[in-house]
Amino acid sequence: xxxxxxxxxxxxxxxxxxxxxxxxxxxxxxxxxxxxxxxxxxxxxxxxxxxxxxxxxxxxxxxxxxxxxxxxxxxxxxxxxxxxxxxxxxxxxxxxxxxxxxxxxxxxxxxxxxxxxxxxxxxxxxxxxxxxxxxxxxxxxxxxxxxxxxxxxxxxxxxxxxxxxxxxxxxxxxxxxxxxxxxxxxxxxxxxxxxxxxxxxxxxxxxxxxxxxxxxxxxxxxxxxxxxxxxxxxxxxxxxxxxxxxxxxxxxxxxxxxxxxxxxxxxxxxxxxxxxxxxxxxxxxxxxxxxxxxxxxxxxxxx
Amino acid sequence: xxxxxxxxxxxxxxxxxxxxxxxxxxxxxxxxxxxxxxxxxxxxxxxxxxxxxxxxxxxxxxxxxxxxxxxxxxxxxxxxxxxxxxxxxxxxxxxxxxxxxxxxxxxxxxxxxxxxxxxxxxxxxxxxxxxxxxxxxxxxxxxxxxxxxxxxxxxxxxxxxxxxxxxxxxxxxxxxxxxxxxxxxxxxxxxxxxxxxxxxxxxxxxxxxxxxxxxxxxxxxxxxxxxxxxxxxxxxxxxxxxxxxxxxxxxxxxxxxxxxxx
Numbered sequence: 001x002x003x004x005x006x007x008x009x010x011x012x013x014x015x016x017x018x019x020x021x022x023x024x025x026x027x028x029x030x031x032x033x034x035x036x037x038x039x040x041x042x043x044x045x046x047x048x049x050x051x052x053x054x055x056x057x058x059x060x061x062x063x064x065x066x067x068x069x070x071x072x073x074x075x076x077x078x079x080x081x082x083x084x085x086x087x088x089x090x091x092x093x094x095x096x097x098x099x100x101x102x103x104x105x106x107x108x109x110x111x112x113x114x115x116x117x118x119x120x121x122x123x124x125x126x127x128x129x130x131x132x133x134x135x136x137x138x139x140x141x142x143x144x145x146x147x148x149x150x151x152x153x154x155x156x157x158x159x160x161x162x163x164x165x166x167x168x169x170x171x172x173x174x175x176x177x178x179x180x181x182x183x184x185x186x187x188x189x190x191x192x193x194x195x196x197x198x199x200x201x202x203x204x205x206x207x208x209x210x211x212x213x214x215x216x217x218x219x220x221x222x223x224x225x226x227x228x229x230x231x232x233x234x235x236x237x238x239x240x241x242x243x244x245x246x247x248x249x250x251x252x253x254x255x256x257x258x259x260x261x262x263x264x265x266x267x268x269x270x271x272x273x274x275x276x277x278x279x280x281x282x283x284x285x286x287x288x289x290x291x292x293x294x295x296x297x298x299x300x301x302x303x
Numbered sequence: 304x305x306x307x308x309x310x311x312x313x314x315x316x317x318x319x320x321x322x323x324x325x326x327x328x329x330x331x332x333x334x335x336x337x338x339x340x341x342x343x344x345x346x347x348x349x350x351x352x353x354x355x356x357x358x359x360x361x362x363x364x365x366x367x368x369x370x371x372x373x374x375x376x377x378x379x380x381x382x383x384x385x386x387x388x389x390x391x392x393x394x395x396x397x398x399x400x401x402x403x404x405x406x407x408x409x410x411x412x413x414x415x416x417x418x419x420x421x422x423x424x425x426x427x428x429x430x431x432x433x434x435x436x437x438x439x440x441x442x443x444x445x446x447x448x449x450x451x452x453x454x455x456x457x458x459x460x461x462x463x464x465x466x467x468x469x470x471x472x473x474x475x476x477x478x479x480x481x482x483x484x485x486x487x488x489x490x491x492x493x494x495x496x497x498x499x500x501x502x503x504x505x506x507x508x509x510x511x512x513x514x515x516x517x518x519x520x521x522x523x524x525x526x527x528x529x530x531x532x533x534x535x536x537x538x539x540x541x542x543x544x545x546x547x548x549x550x551x552x553x554x555x556x557x558x559x560x561x562x563x564x565x
Binding site for chain 1 (some may be wrong): 305307310312315321322364403404405407408410411412413414419434560562563
């Protein structure tokens, strides 16, 4: 399997602080990898190491098959990036900012600038100075620069920052289409969990510099799965009644959880069984565990 | 267009769109204007006496009202004032990348960091020489309007060479300003450095070691300490060149190897 990003025991130490601690990442080509973490968890430091902006204290980084052995040298013609907050030359227009990026990427055809302006719906701002843009449009400009040279790999740090709800949907669609139709690998960090949840085909959670969990598509699907929460006064009788009706209830603390598709679609059937069995429900609700809960459980438990 | 010309084009565009060239030009235009004022005062001793202090100052600075003194003033201003104004240009070219946080857009590119830094230095060289030529040209206009005596084509040629020489001796010192703007990631550290070196240059010149201190050499060359001081010896020239090379090498090394966290 070819990996777009591969790190082995990647570490970065700043004085006494171990910002990144032995991180092993494997990002397959064509996948959207969500990189989650609290503020200060080590997301941006990892991204800077992936882009050769900082020298790792230990371990190695391979991007698109090329080992980064020296700062500044890498397969950058094939990589687009957006690191932390976007930046641009405020005195230059949107078009001029992108033209600077085009030339520094060695692209001869000036039409790519117009194409990416249109792709990021910046047409009406093309001749406006970057310093006068709203934060959302400034973010779009940053994304436009990352996409300008049609990269194979996109490394995006908090790409949803500053975007309004319509912008979020638009960028989400764009990233999905880039991955699905053009085979672009997307590595994106975020602390906006719902955004990552909607986009990522795989994700890693970093906490205190350590990659504490990776979730593949199946595990993510499981996390996104719905369940029925049942609360009754007599938990044991209700549990036995549901079992004898052919269901597979799970006891969890003070409630019963049920995950069968039929149960999710017809919770009224469960209510009827419980009432008929003499254990009427005091609470019956279809719930979906989300990434946020999972994330909080993971990161909240680790000090 | 190859990577180098692309980087040069980008740096030139940033410079053209900025207001800094205008501000530095306005700042430097004070030099020939002030020189012209001194010449007016010196041409008319009666008026000079009635003006009190300013005439004394004019006599101290310029001496006599002729083209030799006027060009000497311009050269001294480039040597002393150039250290500040050329520093402003250098600080802007390098420091703005950190202040505007655009430096991260220059690091992971097919165009190498060395090429980008080279383009920046070339823009600084062109910009500072353009400013020097601007001052000289404006000086010619002001001097003609004031009708200063003692004009000759030979004087014009030697004065132009002198003023370019003062700028050329100041330029290598800018490499350390670029280094400080990069290491300090912004504007303040290199400004501090500029004023620190100017103060040290004054002390070195007063103590008679100015010819061994690179930041004092341009002023000495301009004749600020008397006409005989403008005869620079080889060791002073070597020290300035070596300082420039060390600053350049350190700036390139820093851009290539330092952790970029902004």
